[in-house]
Amino acid sequence: MNEPLPLPARLWLRTDVRLGLVGVSALLAVWLGFLGVSVEAAEVFVKRSGYYVLLATFALFLHALWRLWRTRTAPAADPLTRGQALVVAGAIIVFSLLAIGSEPFQGKILNDEFVLQSTAFNMHYFRDVAMMVRGYDIQGVFLSTDSYLDKRPYFYPFLVSLSHDLTGYRPLNAHLVNALLMPVALGLAFVFGRQLTGWRGGLLAVVLLGSLPLLGQNATGSGMELLNFVMILAAMVLAADYLRAPRGEALAALGLCAVLLAQSRYESALYVLPVAVLALVGWFRAQRIILPGQLLLVPLLLVPCALQNKVLSNSPLLWELTEKAATRFSLGYFPNNILGAYQFLFSRTTELANSLLLSAAGLVGLIWMTWRLVRTLPAWRTAPAAGLALAAFGLAITANTLLVFCYYWASFVDRMASRFSLPLHLLFACGVVLLTARLDRWWPATKALTAAGLLFFLGFTSSQYASHGYSHVGIDEVEWERRCVNALPPGPRLIISNKSTLPWLLEKKPSILIGRARLVADRLAHQLHEPNFREILILQGARPTTVDGDYEIVPEDRLPEGFKVELVAEKRFGTKLARISRLVALDLPPDFKPAGSPPPPIPHGTD
């Protein structure tokens, strides 16, 4: 005879109770995220506890994936043949290697990627969600002496910190994480393409995305874009799987994936909406309410995301507005950004990381997909699972892109902002896969476009990869400075930087900005005679002042008269000269007043 279940278990099995608990959880999350916590408390909470919340979310997600795998249904109706599997694996591996080999592992977007790496540094060493402003080697340990909560979502820094945890700290890990994400992205693109139209569709998606230099650029950088791209694809794959056979394990994985996706980029919180809608659609299709236990936690796991956004909204300094832009979002930015998107998507130079093939075919595919969506939406209850997932996420990606177009710094033709177009490219690829599958009824469009994609890679993408002009946006200078300094005899150095202290702090080299050096000249004079630093190096830039050149140090980089320097190295970047000098003497003026505690600087980036 079966023992009667205890009361809590019996209550838990009741759908109405679980539904109520989800409601309570959601209400609590809204109160905590938007109403009940002050900005200061929110900052402290995210800084001190954000890591652990994300760790728990990630662990739950992996567990949900494991359960999903364990409870998977019988083998797929049309399993891949050995030949097909080899072709697909070959395509994914080759395109990934080509992308990873196309550029050196170095930052692409100044200083965003250093900020993310810095947050990963603090997560690894101190479990703080904060980026470093100053750091010193104190008794053999490099300590972060000033830090603050950055505006960027921190799932990517979390993964980098995890790689530090597992393999030891090294800045290269940030790039390796992205390099590993590249085959994952192409693999997921194949899976979703296959869910849409079969294995040929999946292969076409791999070829189209594999020939997009923008993906290659991000695969060798240390930004969060590729992770965001992967998480969108993962959510789409999980959503299609859930809609195909609605069940608790699939919904749990999808819900937790949405939380992690929301922590991948600022605007990716948008994707929580299609996930919620698709969860309800699954209930309709299954004719029952599916509520796994993990889903109860999902609203609460999103709280740090809301709190971080609250801190950002109340810290205008973090918005990094330019002199022309008064607000971050405005319809006024829309026309310029649309024009920039057109110029980027249809550029024929090697200076931008677009794929003309994907843009042209994708635009046609997108129009066709929109028309199909309007035609078939009324039949959503019986629509193919992958198509329905694509419709929901497609609308979210469209909303995401429109939102980006209202952002003050989002013209895709700006090489710093091109990366915002990645979700749109995903939509393009899906549109092309759907369209060619339809055209296959009349002639082998999928095969033809796959072959065209391969030719396009050889004819165009390879040239873009070769010059990768889109990646030379200031980072070369930082890399040169690093090479020069690292080639000097070993020993502790203080680097006075004219750009950012982060590249140096990440290598555990103390660094301050030139502005601070002016304020703390007395301390520098003191350090010149102390053995703490082998030398103090100063990084400056010079620019031409006449048509004949006549280079001068830029005003922001100039140092007071008393700073006596000797030139160590000099190199031209574009029309600018970068210079490394050694501080050899410092004569303080008689009227010098020591600064009390100068404010820490805020690093700049796009977003």
Place this chain on the structure above:
Amino acid sequence: MDRRLVLLLSTAALALILGFVAFTPDQSLRLVIYGGYWAMLLLTLLFGWSLLKVARDSRADLTGWRQRPRWPAALVLGCGLLLLAHEAYGFKILMDEVMLLGTSMNMHFDKTALVPMRGHDIQGSFQLLAGQLDKRPLFQPFLVSILHDLTGYRPENIFALNTGLTFLLLTLAYVTGCRINGRGAGAVAVLLLTSLPLLAQNATGGGFELLNLVMILATLLLGMRYIARRDANSLEAFGLAGILLANTRYESVLFLLPVGLTVLWVWWSDRRPALTWTVIIMPLLMLPYALHNKVFSVRSSSWEMASQPGFDRPFSLSYIPDNIAHDLNFFLSANGEHSNSLVLSLLGILGLPLFALWTLKTLRNLRVASPAHAALAIFALGFAAHTFLLLCYFWGRFDDPVIRRLSLPLNLTMVIAVVTAASELNWRGRVWPLLAVVVGAGFFAHSLPTMARHGYSSEYYVGREMDWRREFIAAHPERDYLFIDNNSIIWITHLVSATPIRQAIDQKGNIIFNFRNRIFSAIYVFQRLSVDPDTGRLSVPAEDDPGPDYQLETVWERRFTPMTVSRISRVVSIREGPTVRPAAAKPAGAEKMTPAELEKIRARFFEEFIKKLP
């Protein structure tokens, strides 16, 4: 008449009109510049596709390959490694190999068939700003550009391609030998090729000679297959291989003669032409070659007549006697200075007449000959035509360091001749072990020490000077400097900004602008100074002299020959104002001498130099 045959004749007529009549030379060259890459891509894809179809048709033949002996693979691997072991990778023939690299560079970056003439790091990436169409065929640079595409640009990719081709060549040689007379013949063919130091030199260089040999053998083997099978897929692969071979080396277009004869013979003996759409468009696929060839009419300097004074025509029957003497000097050299294989030469000279007789006999009985023999006999006409053309070439002296490589197809002919003649003799199957022993003895006695010393590469000091430049680049990895060097392409292909000395004089103002504004971290000048044999005084030849406005400080200096000193100097200041042109340099003793006098004085100096060694 078959409608497809009419179409073939139409495309052939169209190809003739487009290739030789419709476009002016300038238009032709422009078409090659902007369409050459795409034409090579199309040809390569069609050839690759045809090979896949051929492989699919041969699947049945490949069953049981696991049971086949593995020693041939070990032989090819071992012999390939031997060829690569003794000499360092480097550019062996200049400027040929650098020009090929330059074309591959532009194909990679811009998909245009140009050799870069100007290139600078402008906004972080090295940009090619101007270029010129080279006379060399495009297939090899195209393959190198594909390597760049797949692995990133690096000059060393040109060596990587030749390394791969070395093993492929030996494999094809083995298969060719097998087709002629079984595995023993295949093994001897591999051994004979391995005994050739010239092959080792090219295997570690950046030229297109190895690809040429590979394509000759590939075309021959596909010809054998076509005669055996007489199917459309074999015909396509055979025809496309011939077209690619024509795009590999200038004179290899001659091999289209045996290709055409083979096809016509098969059609004639079958009494029906088997035509596919690919075959129909094949005449049009020859257009890149025809259009590219106009470079010789646009630029008469392409014939390099100036490099050998005393000649007024590139080809003439009157050159044959002199060339034969020089060629024999090459083939029969026993001191190792000519990169020849003595054992191959001796066996080849014995084998060639027998091979010629065998060819005549086989051609007379072509219908009863085996497919392999029939194809080989027809191909022998191509080998003969090739040899005859080189004998009529004004610079066809194989004992010239720059020209030795042209003997490679003749060396290959010798290998085939030896194997074919031996297969006729056979001696109850003992001939192959005997030949292997003879070749092995020749290899260890002559070839191996020759390869180890590789004096034939070292004496060509231009190659060593090139290595020295590459050492400089390796020692200055930032590549943010400007080189003033008459061979500026060398630097540009290594992503270093460079300009010729003449430009530095004519555009002194620009150099001053760059110098003053530190556009480059440094400006260097490369010069090759002449040594006065009597006084030891160094003098700068006029073509290497930037003039008195440039104040130079020597950075690196090295003597590559007794009579020349190569020098890299740093520009420390440039005098402003009107340009003072370099005074016509008082020629050093060496510059006033005839080549014979120079050689005499070099020998005397060398003697003195040996005596005075500490």
